[in-house]
Amino acid sequence: MSPxxxxxxxxxxxxxxxxxxxxxxxxxxxxxxxxxxxxxxxSGVHNHFGVSxxxxxxxxxxxxxxxxxxRKILLARHALFDEVASASLAxxxxxxxxxxxxxxxxxxxxxxxxGSVKIITPDSEDE
Numbered sequence: 001m002s003p004x005x006x007x008x009x010x011x012x013x014x015x016x017x018x019x020x021x022x023x024x025x026x027x028x029x030x031x032x033x034x035x036x037x038x039x040x041x042x043s044g045v046h047n048h049f050g051v052s053x054x055x056x057x058x059x060x061x062x063x064x065x066x067x068x069x070x071r072k073i074l075l076a077r078h079a080l081f082d083e084v085a086s087a088s089l090a091x092x093x094x095x096x097x098x099x100x101x102x103x104x105x106x107x108x109x110x111x112x113x114x115g116s117v118k119i120i121t122p123d124s125e126d127e
Contacts, residue, residue, distance in 0.1 A: 017055075030064045038069030040095070042076045043085035047111050050092055051076075052085035059087050071096050074117075078102035092117060 040062055044052040051074060053059065066072055066089070074095040081104065092098070092108075093115030103121050104112070112119050 028061070028064060030061070030068050033068060035065070035069045037071045037073055038065045039073045039075055040065065040089070042074060042080055042089070044083035045074075045076045045080050045092065045098075045108070046082060046084050047092070047107060049084045049088060051089045051095070052083075053087045053089050054085045056087040059089060062089055066090060066094065073097045073099060075099050078104075081105055081108055091115070 040051070042051045043054040046052070053062065072095045074092070074097065076098060078101055081100075092111060095117055097118045097120060098104075098112055099120045101122065103123050104119055109119065111117075
């Protein structure tokens with residue numbers, strides 16, 4: 001870990017399947033922090049249904065992070081596009097940046113450009 005980075009873990013019940021802690025009933029460090037960057041992973045990304053996640057129990061923490069974060073970064077591997085998971089998180093346009101492991105399908109590039117979402121893939125040119 002970089003000496004200039006501090007990792008803050010939101011405590012609660014640890015769930016191995018998602019490798020995360022959850023406790024929607026108690027306060028969270030996110031209640032008083034304003035993270036410069038938040039990274040949100042997805043289970044599905046769809047032009048109409050937006051960004052979705054497999055577990056509805058995770059949404060409260062993900063939404064709190066979205067509300068508190070200054071820069072919202074979506075992490076989505078190529079296989080997740082055109083997929084819809086059980087719980088909707090936000091429209092793609094709610095994110096500032098979308099990072100993927102391969103170039104996006106053309107309709108997603110257009111959708112992101114229309115929503116002012118920066119796309120970063122291995123083939124992206126540096127700005």
